[in-house]
Amino acid sequence: MSETVFxxxxxxxxxxxxxxxxxxxxxxSVVNxxxxxxAGSLHSLGSAKHSDRHHxxxxxxxxGPTMRRLVEKYQxxxxxxxxxxxxxxxxxxxxGEFIQTNVVGTYNLLEVAREYYETLSSERKARFRFHHISTDEVFGSLGTSGLFTETTRYKPNSPYSASKASSDHLVRAWNKTYKLPVVISxxxxxxxxxxxxxxxxxxIIQKALAGEPLPIYGKGDNIRDWLYVDDHVKALWQIVTRGVEGEVYNVGGHNEKTNIEVVNTICSILDDIKPRADGESYATQISFVTDRPGHDRRYAIDASKIEHDLGWTPEQTFESGIRKTIDWYLHNAEWVAKVSGDYDGSRLGSQ
Ligand SMILES: NC(=O)c1ccc[n+]([C@@H]2O[C@H](COP(=O)([O-])OP(=O)(O)OC[C@H]3O[C@@H](n4cnc5c(N)ncnc54)[C@H](O)[C@@H]3O)[C@@H](O)[C@H]2O)c1
Incomplete structure (x- = not known):
């Protein structure tokens, strides 16, 4: 019988x-x-939306009661x-919404999972995992050297990362206290x-194509470690099906880039494949704006544990992944228009 993932x-x-x-x-079978x-749209599901294995x-x-009913229904x-x-x-x-969904929502799911787990046969118990998908932002900011490992101390700086850190701690506690088989990535x-x-x-892709200024926070020298989403998804599937109960796995792309490097790369690819009518580079649209409050300086992941234990490595380099991404946005303006709703690209979170 085929498996079901909630x-x-x-x-x-x-x-x-x-x-x-x-x-x-x-x-x-997927229960979605x-x-x-x-941030969510059924337009993002493509043909998967019509599959009889998608619920x-x-x-x-x-x-909580609705989550309990659905978990009981789909087993x-x-x-x-x-x-x-x-x-x-x-x-x-x-x-406020971050505390509700990320903290209270995670707590509800853990309670539902705990009750459900107790009803399973020993064979199904052995396979069951509650996989919490989290972020490297829980570790705070790195200096110019070093990498986040699975044992790096938590030091979240934004309300978002603090809410994710809280939920990671709850998930860990439900494993240690109630023996719920969890994995965290x-x-x-x-x-x-x-x-x-x-x-x-x-x-940046949308603003470049619209001829608008390309806003860069601060000096553009904050560093992020970029991972192509399909590589992440393959890692997640390895973790939930093969990861060891109670373990944490860091997932990263070995692609440290400053924000200004990312934006310059996007501009030069667009210059190449969709040049501006006036022949100028898209990079002339770059505009430096006041930095984000509490902006973490650098994130970088040591992904050696998942590589060694589960054999996962990313397939895309930043150069291949960013080309695929730009190409996708150039061909999917309709999706962007459908999901954008009230969002007009203006600055958020500048306080
Ligand atoms: N995007 C990243 O770079 C990144 C990196 C590491 C980890 N993560 C984590 O991965 C997860 C997914 O990130 P994403 O980028 O796809 O986020 P996203 O904002 O694109 O999607 C979040 C989804 O959750 C849904 N949602 C929000 N509140 C909900 C609620 N109360 N009940 C039910 N559904 C609700 C939204 O409708 C949306 O479809 C998050 O937990 C995030 O913290 C994201």
């Missing part, structure tokens, strides 16, 4: 890539739970928890198709 946040950027991957390349906030429910993870082999408020700038303007910045246009890479 995915929260499956209409978001990473969740929809995971749903598309599982529907396209396996015989797994998503509130469809501004969508528009629900809020904060609603999942795995729970993969991705639903979250995910944008740092929005967490600066309105942290902390991943670096993702990019790729279907990312909501408020995030750096799609924002």
């Amino acid at each position: 995915i929260t946040g499956g209409a978001g950027f990473i969740g929809s890539a995971l749903v598309r991957y599982l529907i396209d390349s396996s015989d797994i 739970i998503d509130k469809l906030t501004y 969508f429910h528009r629900e809020d993870i904060v609603d 999942p082999d795995y729970i993969m928890h991705l639903a979250a408020e995910s944008h740092v700038d929005r967490s600066i303007d309105g942290p 902390n991943c670096s910045n993702n990019y790729g198709p279907y990312q909501f246009p408020e995030k750096l890479i799609p924002l």
Whole structure:
């Protein structure tokens, strides 16, 4: 019998890539739970949306009784928890939603999973995992050297990263106290198709094509470690199916770039494949703006544990992944228009 995975946040950027991957390349059944906030859209699911192995429910993870009913109904082999408020700038303007969804929502799911786990046969108990999908931002900021490992001390700086750190701690505690078999993964910045246009890479592509200024926070020298979303999704599937109970896995792309390098790369690829009518470079649109409050300086992941234990390595380099991403946005303006809703690309979280 084919397995069933209960995915929260499956209409978001990473969740929809995971749903598309599982529907396209396996015989797994997917139960997709998503509130469809501004960041979620069924348009991100492509043809997976029509599969008879895809069961969508528009629900809020904060609603415990509904989560309990759905878990009992579908009897999942795995729970993969991705639903979250995910944008740092929005967490600066309105942290309340981040506490509700990321902390209270995770607590609800843990309680539902704990009760459900007790009803399973010993064979199904051995396979079951509650996989919490988290971020490297929980570790705070690095100096010019060093990498985040699975044992790096937590030091979150934004309301977003503090809410994710809180949920990581809850997940760990439910393993230590109640023996719920959990795995946690902390991943670096993702990019790729279907990312909501408020995030750096799609924002810059959209603004470049619209002839608008390309806003760079501070001097553009903050460093992120970029991972192509489909590589992340493959890592997640390895972790939930083969990861050891109670373990943490860091996931990263070995692609440290300053923000200004990322923006210059986007500009030069666009200059190449979609030159501006006036012959000028898109880089002339770059505009430095006041930095984000509490802006972490540098993130970089040591991914040697997942490479060694689970044999996962990223397939895309930044150069190959960014070309695929730009190409996708050039051919999917309709998706951008459909999901953008009230978001007009203006600055958030500047306080
Ligand atoms: N994007 C990244 O670079 C990155 C990196 C590391 C980890 N993560 C983590 O991965 C997960 C997914 O990130 P993403 O970039 O796809 O986020 P996203 O914002 O694109 O998607 C989040 C999804 O969760 C849904 N959601 C929000 N609140 C909900 C609620 N209360 N109930 C049900 N659904 C709700 C939204 O509708 C949306 O579809 C998050 O937990 C995030 O912290 C993201």
